[in-house]
Amino acid sequence: VADNASPYRDARRRTLDEYPRPSVAVDTAVLTVPEGAGLSVLVTLPKDAVRGGPHRWRLPGTFLHPGELLSDAVLRSLREKAGVTGLRPRQLRVFDAPGRDDRGWVVSVAHLDAVRAESIPLTEHTRLVPVEALPALDFDHAEIVGTAVVALRADYRRGPDPAGLLPAGPFTVRDLRTLHERVLDEMHPADTFRRTMLPALRTTGEFRRGARGKPAELYRRVIELD
Amino acid sequence: VADNASPYRDARRRTLDEYPRPSVAVDTAVLTVPEGAGLSVLVTLPKDAVRGGPHRWRLPGTFLHPGELLSDAVLRSLREKAGVTGLRPRQLRVFDAPGRDDRGWVVSVAHLDAVRAESIPLTEHTRLVPVEALPALDFDHAEIVGTAVVALRADYRRGPDPAGLLPAGPFTVRDLRTLHERVLDEMHPADTFRRTMLPALRTTGEFRRGARGKPAELYRRVIELD
DNA sequence: GTAATAGTGTCTTTCAGACAGTATTCA
DNA sequence: TGAATACTGTCTGAAAGACACTATTAC
Numbered sequence: 345v346a347d348n349a350s351p352y353r354d355a356r357r358r359t360l361d362e363y364p365r366p367s368v369a370v371d372t373a374v375l376t377v378p379e380g381a382g383l384s385v386l387v388t389l390p391k392d393a394v395r396g397g398p399h400r401w402r403l404p405g406t407f408l409h410p411g412e413l414l415s416d417a418v419l420r421s422l423r424e425k426a427g428v429t430g431l432r433p434r435q436l437r438v439f440d441a442p443g444r445d446d447r448g449w450v451v452s453v454a455h456l457d458a459v460r461a462e463s464i465p466l467t468e469h470t471r472l473v474p475v476e477a478l479p480a481l482d483f484d485h486a487e488i489v490g491t492a493v494v495a496l497r498a499d500y501r502r503g504p505d506p507a508g509l510l511p512a513g514p515f516t517v518r519d520l521r522t523l524h525e526r527v528l529d530e531m532h533p534a535d536t537f538r539r540t541m542l543p544a545l546r547t548t549g550e551f552r553r554g555a556r557g558k559p560a561e562l563y564r565r566v567i568e569l570d
Numbered sequence: 571v572a573d574n575a576s577p578y579r580d581a582r583r584r585t586l587d588e589y590p591r592p593s594v595a596v597d598t599a600v601l602t603v604p605e606g607a608g609l610s611v612l613v614t615l616p617k618d619a620v621r622g623g624p625h626r627w628r629l630p631g632t633f634l635h636p637g638e639l640l641s642d643a644v645l646r647s648l649r650e651k652a653g654v655t656g657l658r659p660r661q662l663r664v665f666d667a668p669g670r671d672d673r674g675w676v677v678s679v680a681h682l683d684a685v686r687a688e689s690i691p692l693t694e695h696t697r698l699v700p701v702e703a704l705p706a707l708d709f710d711h712a713e714i715v716g717t718a719v720v721a722l723r724a725d726y727r728r729g730p731d732p733a734g735l736l737p738a739g740p741f742t743v744r745d746l747r748t749l750h751e752r753v754l755d756e757m758h759p760a761d762t763f764r765r766t767m768l769p770a771l772r773t774t775g776e777f778r779r780g781a782r783g784k785p786a787e788l789y790r791r792v793i794e795l796d
Numbered sequence: 797g798t799a800a801t802a803g804t805g806t807c808t809t810t811c812a813g814a815c816a817g818t819a820t821t822c823a
Numbered sequence: 824t825g826a827a828t829a830c831t832g833t834c835t836g837a838a839a840g841a842c843a844c845t846a847t848t849a850c
């Protein structure tokens with residue numbers, strides 16, 4: 345607009361345009377805990393993959409569009425490439441090694457989110473693979489998965505199910521402990537786990553019946569997610 | 571090269587070029603603890619600043635060059651804009667708010683490093699300002715400083731002088747405690763501080779003499795920096 | 797009843813903070 | 824000698840792990 349024009353502004357704009365620019369991508373490690381498996385990550389096969397071609401599995405990602413927030417680009421890529429919605433991506437770090445993408449100069453802002461496996465519609469082009477037995481992934485995506493796993497596990501050491509991987513509604517302490525054991529890939533003593541988690545939980549007065557043994561009380565988080 | 575040509579590769583390269591690209595900048599919060607002041611950050615005035623113009627103080631930064639690592643761009647910007655060398659920048663996160671830079675579409679990868687104040691040559695275009703009394707900074711640089719301060723303080727809660735802000739050579743526990751108190755902006759009881767830090771320190775058998783009171787033993791880190 | 801699961805009492809260890817005491821120097 | 828600083832002994836309280844114990848259900 346006219347009244348913004350000034351010698352300072354023009355000098356700065358000319359400088360900015362001189363620089364070559366990289367493509368900026370977002371790639372997201374969507375972590376989950378499927379029935380009967382440990383911590384797993386969502387990988388996709390590009391839609392244009394050709395049988396026998398050089399394509400390998402990779403994390404869902406896309407290029408950042410003009411005026412778009414990184415977190416919005418993540419949501420867009422997950423919706424379009426994997427049909428997953430309702431996430432809240434968290435930024436991990438930028439992967440910038442030269443040559444990390446053989447298509448050209450691409451830096452990738454890696455993201456992390458976790459979601460219940462039921463929210464991920466599996467198709468011919470999507471798979472959930474255990475993080476302890478990753479297949480070969482495109483680019484540096486295996487390194488991104490490693491960074492994401494460390495970050496998610498650090499969260500799960502701090503409090504009860506911070507990513508909301510439990511089903512909606514109240515849950516027993518055993519539900520919570522089993523989930524944490526699967527995310528962290530380590531066992532926790534039941535009594536200590538209960539005592540460390542209880543301050544962050546509130547009772548509901550309801551119980552889960554029908555199983556063997558003494559009915560377990562159902563709890564909710566003191567601080568609800570979202 | 572010819573033998574890399576394939577239908578897959580060509581299809582992918584064409585796709586990449588379709589995307590508009592943002593400028594990618596790096597901006598670095600260089601933190602230090604000057605004599606007689608608390609935690610401070612290095613800010614610069616652009617070299618082309620005009621007296622009375624719209625320029626304000628900002629963090630040293632630059633645009634990423636083709637083929638360059640982000641950490642190398644950081645080192646380059648610090649060398650050229652502030653004459654500081656020998657740093658090891660750490661990535662914080664990407665700042666990507668639309669409109670954060672009125673020159674155009676610029677995302678910035680914020681970095682952090684800490685260095686002794688003696689390593690920063692102060693000129694007409696550089697200043698050290700306390701982080702608790704920041705002047706108005708350009709762009710979203712005040713937010714970057716806030717993120718950097720939180721990250722550095724988290725490091726200083728974990729172990730003895732992780733950034734190497736003490737002078738080279740051995741140091742007393744009091745030297746170390748005073749530094750931590752200035753970085754964290756909070757007092758620490760001398761006995762508890764000593765007991766928590768000692769496992770990460772090793773004795774030298776030497777003592778600092780000449781001051782009042784009982785001479786203090788000089789220590790080194792168990793794990794040297796670098 | 798028995799097996800299974802939920803939940804508690806309590807002991808030990810560890811660690812941080814508090815506080816008082818001892819040790820060694822300078823003035 | 825006294826003041827200042829370095830360092831240590833020891834108590835308390837909080838938290839985690841271990842382990843045994845009680846409580847309540849299905850079968």
